[in-house]
Amino acid sequence: MEILALLGDGMLLALQPLNLSLILIGVTVGLFIGAMPGLGSVNGVAILLPITFLVPPGSAIIFLAAIYYGAMYGGAISSVTLGIPGASTAVATTFDGRPLAMQGKASLALVTAALASFIGGTVANVFFTLFAPALASVALSFGPPEIFALMLLAFATFVGLGGDDIPKTIVSICLGLVLASVGFDTISGEPRLILFEMQGFLQGIGFLVLAIGVYGIGEMLWTIEQSRGEVTTTTPRMTARGMVDDTKEAVRRGWKGTWIGSVLGFFVGVLPAAGATPGSLMSYGVAKMVSRTPEKFGKGNPDGVAAPEAANNSASTGSMLPMLTLGIPGSPTTAILLGGMVIWGLVPGPRLFVDETEFVWGLIGSFYISNLAAVIINLAFIPLFVWMLRMPFTILAPMIFVLSIAGGYAATRDMHDVWLMVIFGLGAFFLRRFDYPLAPAVLAIVLGPIAEPTLRQSLLLSSGDPSIFFTRPIAGPITVIALILIFLPAIQLLRRRRAARRRAA
Amino acid sequence: MRTGEIVTAGLLGLFSLYLMWKSAELPVGYIAGQGPGGGFWPFWLSAVMLLACGMIALNWWRGTSPPSQSDEPLLDAYGWRTLALVGGGIVVFVGLINVVSMYGAIAVFLLYYMRFLGRHSWALTLPMALIVPLAFFFFFEGAMRITMPSGMSFTDPVFDVLYDIIY
Amino acid sequence: MPITKRSLLGAACAGLLALTPMAATAEGWEPRRPIDFVIMAGPGGGADQIARFIQSVAEKHDMTGRPLVPNNKGGGSGAEALLHVGQASDPDHTILVTLNSFFTTPLRQENLGIDIQEFTPVAMMGVDPFVLWVHADSGITTFEEYVEQVKSMGGEYVMGGTGQGQEDSIVIAFMSDAYGLDITYIPYDGGGAVAKDLAGKQIMATVNNPAEAKGFYEAGDFVPLLAFSDERMPAYPDVPTMKEKGHDFSYYNQRAVVGAPGMSEEAAAYYQDLFTRIYETEEWQGYLESESLSPLWMDADEQRAYWQQQVENHRRLLAALAG
Numbered sequence: 005m006e007i008l009a010l011l012g013d014g015m016l017l018a019l020q021p022l023n024l025s026l027i028l029i030g031v032t033v034g035l036f037i038g039a040m041p042g043l044g045s046v047n048g049v050a051i052l053l054p055i056t057f058l059v060p061p062g063s064a065i066i067f068l069a070a071i072y073y074g075a076m077y078g079g080a081i082s083s084v085t086l087g088i089p090g091a092s093t094a095v096a097t098t099f100d101g102r103p104l105a106m107q108g109k110a111s112l113a114l115v116t117a118a119l120a121s122f123i124g125g126t127v128a129n130v131f132f133t134l135f136a137p138a139l140a141s142v143a144l145s146f147g148p149p150e151i152f153a154l155m156l157l158a159f160a161t162f163v164g165l166g167g168d169d170i171p172k173t174i175v176s177i178c179l180g181l182v183l184a185s186v187g188f189d190t191i192s193g194e195p196r197l198i199l200f201e202m203q204g205f206l207q208g209i210g211f212l213v214l215a216i217g218v219y220g221i222g223e224m225l226w227t228i229e230q231s232r233g234e235v236t237t238t239t240p241r242m243t244a245r246g247m248v249d250d251t252k253e254a255v256r257r258g259w260k261g262t263w264i265g266s267v268l269g270f271f272v273g274v275l276p277a278a279g280a281t282p283g284s285l286m287s288y289g290v291a292k293m294v295s296r297t298p299e300k301f302g303k304g305n306p307d308g309v310a311a312p313e314a315a316n317n318s319a320s321t322g323s324m325l326p327m328l329t330l331g332i333p334g335s336p337t338t339a340i341l342l343g344g345m346v347i348w349g350l351v352p353g354p355r356l357f358v359d360e361t362e363f364v365w366g367l368i369g370s371f372y373i374s375n376l377a378a379v380i381i382n383l384a385f386i387p388l389f390v391w392m393l394r395m396p397f398t399i400l401a402p403m404i405f406v407l408s409i410a411g412g413y414a415a416t417r418d419m420h421d422v423w424l425m426v427i428f429g430l431g432a433f434f435l436r437r438f439d440y441p442l443a444p445a446v447l448a449i450v451l452g453p454i455a456e457p458t459l460r461q462s463l464l465l466s467s468g469d470p471s472i473f474f475t476r477p478i479a480g481p482i483t484v485i486a487l488i489l490i491f492l493p494a495i496q497l498l499r500r501r502r503a504a505r506r507r508a509a
Numbered sequence: 510m511r512t513g514e515i516v517t518a519g520l521l522g523l524f525s526l527y528l529m530w531k532s533a534e535l536p537v538g539y540i541a542g543q544g545p546g547g548g549f550w551p552f553w554l555s556a557v558m559l560l561a562c563g564m565i566a567l568n569w570w571r572g573t574s575p576p577s578q579s580d581e582p583l584l585d586a587y588g589w590r591t592l593a594l595v596g597g598g599i600v601v602f603v604g605l606i607n608v609v610s611m612y613g614a615i616a617v618f619l620l621y622y623m624r625f626l627g628r629h630s631w632a633l634t635l636p637m638a639l640i641v642p643l644a645f646f647f648f649f650e651g652a653m654r655i656t657m658p659s660g661m662s663f664t665d666p667v668f669d670v671l672y673d674i675i676y
Numbered sequence: 677m678p679i680t681k682r683s684l685l686g687a688a689c690a691g692l693l694a695l696t697p698m699a700a701t702a703e704g705w706e707p708r709r710p711i712d713f714v715i716m717a718g719p720g721g722g723a724d725q726i727a728r729f730i731q732s733v734a735e736k737h738d739m740t741g742r743p744l745v746p747n748n749k750g751g752g753s754g755a756e757a758l759l760h761v762g763q764a765s766d767p768d769h770t771i772l773v774t775l776n777s778f779f780t781t782p783l784r785q786e787n788l789g790i791d792i793q794e795f796t797p798v799a800m801m802g803v804d805p806f807v808l809w810v811h812a813d814s815g816i817t818t819f820e821e822y823v824e825q826v827k828s829m830g831g832e833y834v835m836g837g838t839g840q841g842q843e844d845s846i847v848i849a850f851m852s853d854a855y856g857l858d859i860t861y862i863p864y865d866g867g868g869a870v871a872k873d874l875a876g877k878q879i880m881a882t883v884n885n886p887a888e889a890k891g892f893y894e895a896g897d898f899v900p901l902l903a904f905s906d907e908r909m910p911a912y913p914d915v916p917t918m919k920e921k922g923h924d925f926s927y928y929n930q931r932a933v934v935g936a937p938g939m940s941e942e943a944a945a946y947y948q949d950l951f952t953r954i955y956e957t958e959e960w961q962g963y964l965e966s967e968s969l970s971p972l973w974m975d976a977d978e979q980r981a982y983w984q985q986q987v988e989n990h991r992r993l994l995a996a997l998a999g
Contacts, residue, residue: 353891398627463544
């Protein structure tokens with residue numbers, strides 16, 4: 005009961021005119037920053053940090069949290085309308101969001117994404133309110149072996165995402181994992197795989213470089229070439245009636261993915277090392293796995309939009325938890341928020357909930373309000389985003405290229421990365437021509453940098469004994485489930501082939 | 510297509526060999542008591558990639574994958590032309606960034622794409638090529654505080670004026 | 677949104693400013709471009725926090741005509757940042773926030789061809805001491821108990837840190853050598869991750885800057901055993917120093933700002949003045965105190981001499997680490 009009273013006070017604090025207007029502005033700004041490929045909440049939060057000196061610390065962090073929420077909603081917009089995941093958390097959204105947009109159902113995809121995000125955020129907020137301190141100790145019990153087991157599980161859930169050609173899928177996954185290890189080896193502290201001795205590779209190959217290259221350049225070239233210059237995405241005019249219909253359809257066809265994403269996303273997001281990307285991938289994989297019609301995924305299934313979108317919002321809220329309760333940032337954005345709190349003289353960590361009750365509950369209250377504001381503002385802007393799709397393709401295409409190049413540069417401010425992006429784009433065009441699936445490579449470059457160090461840290465802990473992944477109480481079951489899931493399709497395939505051969509003989 | 514399939518697999522195979530050779534600069538084995546060395550992960554994954562390329566080649570030889578059966582050309586004349594005009598345009602665009610600044614290059618690219626590939630009228634192309642880079646400037650430099658390459662020094666006077674406007 | 681308001685205001689005055697662009701430079705050199713404020717670490721780490729704190733102080737007091745734009749270049753243990761600043765095309769608008777990898781990275785990767793003496797000294801904002809921490813549940817309360825515990829475990833004692841050749845590993849290597857300890861060292865990719873795994877008892881001890889462990893210390897989870905500072909730290913008066921234990925060893929992480937090689941004298945003077953003013957603000961002095969940094973102010977010549985001395989020190993420490 006006490007919690008509810010505190011939360012009520014917090015919400016009232018967030019509803020004060022100054023704070024409420026900050027929330028509205030923050031959400032709108034965040035929405036547009038998140039919708040730009042290459043820019044994400046981290047940019048919005050970092051840039052606005054100094055400006056928050058103009059308002060009291062409580063309002064400042066509410067403002068920053070609002071930007072954070074807005075950007076999370078915005079990520080889906082570029083995934084659906086441009087087909088470029090603007091952030092790693094929105095990769096899975098492209099799988100079904102892009103096909104929907106190509107079928108002229110962009111508004112359905114966007115409405116589904118908005119509603120799923122809202123529910124994901126709300127579910128996470130409720131968990132957050134009720135169990136914050138307890139969940140913090142769960143997060144602490146995840147050491148390197150547990151995180152590695154979780155990454156294995158994430159791989160397992162999207163093993164089925166590849167194409168029909170198994171060797172080509174393997175090439176794609178390996179390529180992503182190897183490119184992820186370029187740069188610097190955390191464990192030995194040595195530079196590694198500095199390809200062609202170019203110094204630009206010292207910083208590694210970022211997810212955005214590959215994702216924008218593959219989707220923003222490669223996929224666009226592919227569309228232009230395939231359509232013979234006659235791209236017409238039949239997008240019906242937006243009407244109020246259409247929005248209502250879309251909402252009904254989104255609810256009917258996306259509720260299952262939404263719940264899976266909301267719950268799974270939150271628990272993965274709470275773990276400091278994992279974060280929102282594995283959360284959204286696993287949710288997509290699980291939604292596909294439990295679906296009665298898994299073959300519809302990847303062809304424009306609202307469930308496939310709802311699951312990752314609910315998950316990334318839920319996980320983003322979840323990743324606030326280790327920051328507040330432990331003082332440990334779960335993502336670059338929360339790292340900057342953490343810096344902000346230090347600047348304002350607050351000490352994030354185990355004492356924060358006790359010493360700064362008013363601040364903490366004001367912030368949590370503002371999560372609820374920001375989330376509500378974000379869904380309303382997002383829905384209001386959907387007609388604008390759909391209108392963009394109605395532009396002639398010969399204007400839209402160069403705009404997407406320009407956004408990709410400028411956004412790709414903005415992410416790391418290094419021309420080396422822009423060139424690399426162009427090379428990946430051209431390479432992706434040809435690989436696409438020969439039926440190589442590219443999504444596995446893009447996902448692998450996100451998970452690789454988490455999986456490899458945790459694998460090696462675990463083995464250092466156990467003096468090189470791999471049984472550590474099976475004997476620890478939390479890591480053990482996760483590893484076993486992951487291995488079963490990885491090998492299940494292979495076993496089934498073999499059995500089916502043998503049966504077929506027997507029948508033939 | 511059929512030739513392209515084996516050439517792609519061959520190139521990827523060569524690339525994985527290069528990656529293996531490059532990873533071998535760090536220990537690739539399993540160090541007793543410590544687990545895998547620094548090159549272990551990329552080395553063995555590249556090896557798996559090489560193996561998969563071998564399987565692709567095998568499928569090609571047996572003719573079981575769709576591209577290895579198809580005898581349509583990799584790209585027809587239209588396809589090559591599109592690739593050269595659009596892909597080439599992007600390469601020139603990126604090349605121009607260090608000469609005429611990010612914003613200058615955006616203007617040139619839009620002009621080229623909209624006028625010559627899209628065949629839009631000058632009345633539409635010119636304002637777009639002017640407004641988009643300016644909007645990008647105010648968005649990135651003014652609002653997001655991200656400085657983009659300003660090209661060679663002859664662009665300085667323009668940027669001095671622009672920076673005076675936003676700060 | 678404040679920015680928009682500002683940009684609008686700016687746009688309104690644009691004509692005026694464009695007519696008198698030299699007005700602001702009457703009293704000396706002034707930046708004409710946004711200042712590339714390069715950070716030798718990824719977002720979220722100690723160095724990043726300090727850089728953003730400095731940026732926000734400058735912003736709050738409106739100290740610069742052009743903004744400091746933080747630019748994280750953490751790759752390759754700071755190698756990326758050193759290369760970026762070392763080859764800066766506009767040295768008058770490029771400055772770097774450093775930590776000790778400013779000394780160690782050029783030593784460890786000689787093929788980078790970086791000579792730090794070519795950089796331009798700007799300001800030494802303070803030095804960050806290191807402290808040895810254990811989890812409260814271990815029951816260890818003194819350094820002697822710790823040494824005994826490590827010895828009794830014969831190589832099974834696990835410590836975490838930010839990587840071989842990084843600041844904390846140098847300290848641990850010295851300590852292990854001085855007391856004959858056999859420690860399993862697990863590298864992580866950031867101080868925050870190390871602190872989290874100590875709190876979760878995945879590892880048994882760490883050597884960390886106080887800022888990264890403070891929250892857990894205040895909550896009673898972490899126990900400080902030994903400080904590697906010259907004198908006892910005001911925030912931890914009961915924690916003995918390595919010097920008291922009879923070893924002449926202290927180790928600090930430098931929090932300094934340096935300019936790109938080839939920076940003009942006028943620009944260097946501008947930044948030196950700017951950071952002196954930032955250093956003297958109430959906010960920075962408060963930050964030094966709350967995060968347990970020690971002040972170590974020095975002028976440009978002293979900084980160069982300090983660099984020389986640190987390079988020699990680290991050459992020795994790294995050689996010991998490798999041997």
